[in-house]
Amino acid sequence: MSRRELDAAGVTDPDLRAAYTASKAINASHGRTYFLATRLLPIEDRPAVHALYGFARIADDIVDGRLPKAQQALELMALERDMWTGTHPVLKALADTVERYRIDPQLFADFLSSMRMDLHVKEYATFDDLAAYIYGSAGVIGLQMLPVLGTAGPRAEAEPYAAALGEAFQLTNFLRDVGEDLDRGRVYLPADELAVFGVDRNRLRWARRTGRPDQNVRRALAHLVARTYAIYRRAEPGIALLRPEARPCVSTAAELYRGILDEIVAADYAVLDRRAVVPTGQRILVALPRLGVAAGQNARAWARRLTSRPRLPRRASIGIPGRDSSAVNSHRRISLGE
Structure with missing residues (x-):
């Protein structure tokens, strides 16, 4: 740091x-x-x-x-x-x-609840069954980030979009890591969605071992990639609801993560024995144009702070379990039970 x-x-x-x-x-x-x-x-x-x-x-x-x-x-x-x-x-x-x-501290409890699911749940029958896991493992990440990013209007308006973007990121991870997850004994791709294309865990394992997904596996992955693209589109309007200084960061993350799907498609879905990644050069090309935008927005925001009334410290008591949060400000040490 x-x-x-x-x-x-x-x-x-x-x-x-x-x-x-x-x-x-x-x-x-x-x-x-x-x-x-x-x-x-x-x-x-x-x-x-x-x-x-x-x-x-x-x-x-x-x-x-x-x-x-x-x-x-x-x-x-x-x-x-x-x-x-x-x-x-x-x-x-x-x-x-x-x-x-x-x-909200509850968001972290919900996150750990999904992590515990990984210890005993090895597959999900439907997207509805997967929904609770995705909310705790990814939707709450978007909600945790919102207070940091800040919003241009009421935070509640941005929350569904933040959760949707977290869902899109998580589904992208599932598609990118399907082979590695198989090695851990897990399949996050809903069984009923795979079954429509005649795909099950054993068929995925064969593609993992041989590195040659058959047409059924390719079609199943193409279907799930298309569904994930649609979630990115659903989440995109939420970027405009963030405060301007945060928008370059989130739009860059969304474009880069969506780029993983592009790489999966470009590989003709032969990704069970390898991890699809956006090349470093492409990541830089995506980020560079936004660096100037972000720098200008941040400079204007800093100038506004210098000319406006001093803001109250951001930190405030929220009742974190097991901690006395009273009278805390951004320049005082917090006791963390050392």
């Missing part, structure tokens, strides 16, 4: 600065597309996004790791227990972010 980002965010406590820096390292290492889009946010909001990503990554690594299921369940329980009072750097950054932006 750069000093400029932390200074702009008003993070002065050395422990919190280190915590946010650790979260940024996780984002930079594992979330290349997400991290690139984050560079388009106002500088003072970037630490919060890294904290949110870092927490989601820790939970995801628990359920995708090679530990026995019983140990994974224990680690998820410990993560939920320590979420607001733990000493892990990412948890410190998360607790600070949740208070700073007044994010």
